[in-house]
Amino acid sequence: MYILVVFAKDGRGNEVDPPLEIYVRVEDVNDNEPVCEHEESVFEIQEDEPVGSLVGQLLARDDDQEGTMNSQLTFAFEPQTASAASSSFVIDEASGRIQSLRFLRRKEQQVYTFSVRVSDSGFSTVCKVVVKVIDVNNEMPLFEKNNYGNHTLTEDSPVGSTVLTLKATDADDPDSGSSLIEFHISAGNDGDVFKVETDGSGVGHLVVAKPLDFESSHTYDLQIDARNPEPLMKGLEYGGESTAVLSVCVTDVDEAPEFSLDILDVTVAEDITKGSVVFKVEAKDPEGKEISFKMDGDSQGWLELDAATGEIRTKEKLDREKLEAFELTVIAFETDNPEKSSERVVHVRLLDVNDNVPKLTETQTFICMQDIKPIVIKAQDGDSVPFSQPFTFAFVKKSPNWELRAIDGTTAEVRLKKKPIKEATIPLYIDILDSAGLGVTQLFEVKVCNCTELGHCYIPPQGQGFKPGLGTIIGILAGVLGVCIIVAVVAIKRSSKKSKKKGLNEEEERNAIM
Template identity: 35%
Template sequence: MFKLCGLHLLYLLVFHLFTMEPPAVSLRLSGEKDGVIEIASKKGYLYLNGSLDRETKAIHRLQVEALNEVGEKVKGPYSITINVQDINDNPPKFDKSKYKAVVWENSRPGKPFMYVHATDHDDPTTPNAQLSYSILHHFPNPYIHMLFQIDNVTGAISTSETGSRLLNHQKQDMFTLVVTVKDLAGMSENALTSNTDVEITVKENLWKAPPKASIKENSTEPHPIYIMQVHWNEPGAKYGLLEKEKMPRFPFTIDQNGTIYVTEPLDREEKELYSFFATAKEEGGEELGWPLPIFVQVEDINDNPPVCQNALTIFEVQENEELGSNIGTLHATDMDKENTLNSRLQFRIVEQNPKIPLDNLFIIQQEAGTFQLSRSSLNKQKVSNYSVTVEVTDKVFTTLCDVKINVIDINDQIPIFEKSDYGNWTILEDTPVGEVILEIQATDADDPFTGSSQIIYQIEEGDQNKNFIIETDPQTNRGFVKINKILDFEMSSMYNLTVKATNPEPLVKGVQYNSSSTAYFRVVVADVNEVPVFSKNIYIVDIFEDVPVGTLVMNVTANDPEGDRISVMEWVQMASTVAVCHGVIVPGTDVANVPNKKSQSSTAVFMLFIKDVNDNPPRLTKGNHLFFCHPLQGGARAEIQATDDDQQPYSPEFNFSLGGGENIKRDWEISRIDGTHAYLSPKHTNLEEKNYSIPLTINDNGKPPQEGNLNLQVNVCRCTDEKRCFIEVENHSGMPSTGMAVGILLGVLISIGFIVGGIFLRLEYKKMKGLKRNAAKPSELKTLT
């Protein structure tokens, strides 16, 4: 089998050589030669005498036979298959030299409205026939962004996001796109290309939201009833409705002509505005355009009667009320639409009982429902109440409402206190707010349980800050004097209070309140020893850890509301050892100036933050004992690590250096890895097998810096196969004796006992320390220990 590229330009191209063995002296070629494939019969060369074209013939099947001198076949035939490989020798070609399409305004971006298609005769299994589409030019293009886009694989053309928004047939109804197609998937500069024009006509989009529809509620027409219609731009769309909100029932439907119907009567009082969407889809269910918002307004009709707000409305009127005085307002409602004629209510009195001293004693405002007196003829001794029936109408429906009018006694009696002076009342200044300190009583001779006899107590003098309040029992008219605000002996030790009793109803002309409606009492506030107050709740101090013992830390101040002398336990000395952050409760106690007056105390929190100073030299945490295997190998090194007990504000930085004389520096060197690690390395391999003591100096980066000096113990030793120092041990014959075993066992047990005992003692210590801390008195908190 042979593979040859198509369209060879070199004639007499030899691509195989056949050999012959006697008695064969020549070769004969037969089969699909197509006048291009030849063989040199004597020399055995198989060659091309022209060009191959894969698109014309991709496979050539041949036979070769060996002939003797007389032309007889001595061997063969042998089959030859020649596969012609593809080369990119065919440019892609569009199906049409010009395409025409229609696009609708506001088309959904990315939704194809047409396709272009090209073919390539090269091998479809190779990149030679893989095509890529793109828009080369866009005429005209009045915007920065392209209005159209193309899928580079499928050739689908659609509007872009910009085009979906800006296409307008009135501004520009024709566009020409120059579309190009490339083979080699458009990934090579050597790709072959072709172009075509696409003429696009922009049409007005028929898929538009219709105006809001209005339908009357409770329609008696046969349903369904036509509301509106929507149209997709082209026939064949599948229409549907989409709920915007979940409803118990959805009373709308749409047919396949886009006509929307209401399927049942609607009630405006149940729902006044319906909002949903109309959709248009393809056969496969894909949406053709954006869902359209649909609004249906339900119009009101007068289908609700007036409703009385109360089953019985009660008014009160004094018997001396003047002509035209307002007595009260009857309230009624209508569920029809507010501020329309359907909900306009009018009132009319249809009956009055009794008709004494005359009928039509009351009138009502037709639109407002407000009652007024038409005559000044009320007399409680003759009639104490009236029943009135009122007709309320909305011009279609009528409702009757019941009204009761009570005639009440005139307020011609004033409240009178049972006594004018309630004396002195002593209370402690810490008496809680709301506590009753005194009860007072006044009486009124007017009709009980009316506005004329109800009593209101008011403190008129002596209480500018409203420290007291008086509440009235409506059944007994008894007054309860209560604490309204926290009292303060230091602000005021006595209150001389004047209380007046009045009625909510105004007094009749000629009657006035006098001294009988006034009472007096005094409140004496007794002092209570209050707790002293610190100037701060929390005191915070920063100090360095190296301050001397006995250094003054802070003075804590407090004052007493009564002016008593304060005894404050001051922190004035620095203890010998403290934690980084130490909290202490500082007590303050007043020293009472009055005999038998109990002292009071309060506390404040003292927080002491200990700041670190650089007072610890660096030390090693790794590498105190090092070893190197003898004989030494080049590049041997051992790692050491340093630390510092001081607080490090940033990452630690140590400097490592070797001490000692020239011998040390001749044999050893130290190299830094990072701020905490370094390598110790022999400088040569001639070191003896022994222990070395190497002076090392480590400096930290404190201000001032601290220096640590130590000796590294380094063992240059013979090593085992595991690269460990080989250690010789004494040769003991046999097993250890019984005494040795008992001694070892006792030693182990004693060690375990020490460990367990230490742990137990530490736990007991922490427990006792916690108990002492919880039981500590303020006088014991003197130091930072």
């Protein structure tokens, strides 16, 4: 519609009348043809959908005046393709809605292509339509045969060995998950000894998944099902065609003895009495044959093995301080066929007992008269915690001239309180106890001497002199005895003339410098 406004004016431009509105309505004529929204309209429908299911709606438009006969559209199958479409689909002539006329099967036809003529009151256009039938899982896997017979394996067949190959097919679309096939052992697989390996293509390989054992089970009656990973269409169930059976027989072989434990760890106190049982290894022959035992690795010769029972006993005293842990190899073999054998490593660890006392690492030293410095003594114990450090140090008898003070768990400091007045060797008796209270009194000798400028004692250390034998001593004594008799007479006469007072004896001298 157009609106025109007309003005009436005189020669001077003045309005002589009010403006006049003129309405002009343009009447539509059918000058536009229908247009398809898509060059090709593609729809999908699952096979076996109920009759009357909506496939899709064809969309088209007309640019003539809306609501008039010029823009009103009608839809109909194009005659050239009507035969292909009309047997399976119907189209609503007013809305363009396409519905199914029957159950569609993908294996019969996967794609339907046809044309629809869209018309107004004067023009028409042809739109292309494609309907794809989508596969559903309405076909079950089928074994090539349902009984695979009997098969034999030796019990020593390695894990991963193939027993047989299974084959099954599925008629569903090969490009969909509905045709993939999985195999499941549904019965007879006690202990999960077997499994089926597959890539989904319909070929499966029955393989050994765990070691076989004739003595445990020698026959397996297996049932294997072929299944799709996707569920079957509603109303369908798997049948006997999707199941296969077979029998696997396991034959016996002469096997080596087997130990009851794979890992053997033994802990024993080092003070265990001689002849005691340390531990017992146990093994049996799968076929029930008589077995014997032998042992290697006892480098110290502490143990002995009973070949018949597997008992290991001590035959010598154990010593943890000499060897704390060691390994033994115990071999079990068939008595009549020693080549059939197996072995286990036994880890033996000795537990410590308090059978060692702390001992000084050094039992003598010296101090310089010119520069008295503290003495550090150190002890060590062959035992381990809690039978070793920290140690306790103490003088057997307190001395006014010496003091003893612990530094840490293994060392102590010995200090001379007074300056010595002469050179001497002083014995110190020290009690050293471990943390459990076990210990002994030990002698520690301190040599008091004059020292060089470098701090070295120049009193020669007392070495061990010549020790004469008994015969030599008797000879010397006999010779000396005669001389002594003569000297004694002279000595007695002279002694009466000397003063009976003496100086400090040796013991008093030692105390004086201490």
